[in-house]
Amino acid sequence: MSYRSKAFLFQHIKSILDFYEPTIIDSSGGFFQNFKDDGSVFNADRRHLVSSTRIVINYCRAYGLFGDEEFRRRAQHGLKFVEQYHWDEDRKAYNWTLSAGLPDDQANHCYGLAFVLLMYAAAYDAKVIDSSAPIEDTFALLESRFWLEDMGMYADEASADWSHLSGYRGQNANMHTCEAMLAAYEATAGEHYLNKAYSLARKFAVELADKSDGLIWEHFTQQLDIDWSYNKDDPKNLYRPWGFQPGHQTEWTKLLLNLHQHRPEQWMIDRASALFDRALDKAWDHEYGGIQYGFDPQGKICDDDKYFWVQAESFAAAARLAVATGRKxxxxxxxxxxxxxxxxxxxKRYGAWFRVLDRKNTRLSDEKSTAGGKCDYHTIGACWDVLRIVQ
Known part of the structure; x- marks a missing residue:
């Protein structure tokens, strides 16, 4: 069966959902987020805002694709948990992580708010909720707390009480905020969301990328100079890794081409293809297959592990490029x-994707999904995105 066929993509999404089907719902609220390869749950009390929102997005998209009311109910179940447990009305902020329903990290992250925005956009688009007000409310929170007008980008992190804004400047949170703005525009037709997505794409995929030879570096100083050393001693950091990330080059490819659908300008296709071509040229493993995780400023592989999300985002980017350029x-x-x-x-035994393999494609852990690290948002989302363009 062709990987491009609607039947294959629908079936693959369903097979991933089936992996989580028996155990993902926590009757006391929200979703379990930590799963072993065989589907058994561990760290049952642990919740992370990124997974809490992404799983809702998974079920909103599943409801939109399959029309199964059970998916709608699951999305609503997850939304309720985010609103009752992650949201802190007193602080007007979201709890980053929870243990047994109680917050244990209340730092504010733009990355987390980006996925709250995307969650509400997905819910409104799929008619899981009937008001767009939560989208606008989340946008307003992002603007008031993280937007840096003089820099044309979002700050990354603030203290729990919003009194202190971190000096760190990074592309990852801004990339996902661009993704969320595109989703908000597609759900509501609000031009201000599209304008914001456009400005972020220009800032990171052109202006800042031109400081690093056309590729997108992860970390910047407060003056928006390239910070070549940030996290060099912690290269596998979950949200702030060191090195050029091939998966982030190809995610920007996907976002640029999504943006091009709504406000077509040739630079978007040119930059999208250049990011993809250079990332795959550097990171594809010709001996063992797959896309390796990172390469250094000299173009040498600095992390040869194979992560699920890198492969998923890259096949979606390849499909979008194929359609946009017509190139076989x-x-x-x-x-x-x-x-x-x-x-x-x-x-093939239990379902869903392994999280990470070493260079020779051996599993590094028996943990298939972890709170904040994986809930198959990327794999479901990549299939969903390809369906949008092949349909």
């Missing part, structure tokens, strides 16, 4: 990445 070579990349994923990353 991008469909070849799409099939090549899928062939690798099918052979190594997809768990």
């Amino acid at each position: 070579s991008y469909w070849d990349w799409y099939d090549r990445i899928w062939d690798y994923a099918d052979e190594h990353m997809i768990d």
Whole structure:
């Protein structure tokens, strides 16, 4: 069966959902977020805002695709948890992590708010909620707390009481905020969301990328100079890794082409193809297959592990490039990445994708999903995105 066929993509999304089906619902609220490869739950009390919102997005998209009322109920179940447990009315902020329903990290992260915005956009788009007000409310919170007008970007982190804004400036939170703005625009047709997505794309994929030879670096100083050393001693940091991230180059490819659908300008296609081409040229493993995690400023691989999300975002980017440019070579990349994923990353025994493999494609852990780290948002979302363009 062709990886491009609607039947395959629908079936693959359903197979991922089926992995979580028996145990994901916590009857006391929200979703379990930590799963072993066989589907058994561990750290049952642990909740992370990123997973809490992303799982809601998964079920909103599933409801939109399949029309199954159970998916709608699950999305509403997850929304209720975010609103009752993650949201702190007194602070007007979201709790970053929870243990047994109680906050244990209340730092404010733009990254988290980006996924709250995307969650509400997905819910409104799928008619899981009937008001767009939460989208606008979240946008207003982002603007008032994180937007840096003089820099044209969002700050990354603030203290729990909002009194202190971190000096760290990074691309990752801004990339996902761009993603959320596009989703908000598609759900509501609000031009201010599209304008914001456009400005973020220009800032990071052009202006700042031109400071690092056309590729997107992760970390910047408060003056927006490249910070080449940030987290060099912690290269596998979950949200702030060191090195050029091939998966983030290809995520920007996907976002630029999504933006191009709504406000077409040639630079978007040019930059999208350049980011993808250079990322795959550097990071594709010609010996063992798959896309490696990171390369250094000299272009040498600095982390040769294979992460699920990098493969997923990259096949979606390849599909978008194939459609946008008409070049068969991008469909070849799409099939090549899928062939690798099918052979190594997809768990044929229990379902869903393994989280991370070493260079020789050996599993590094028996943890399939972890709070904040994986809930198959990227894999479901990549299939969903390809369906949007092949349909």
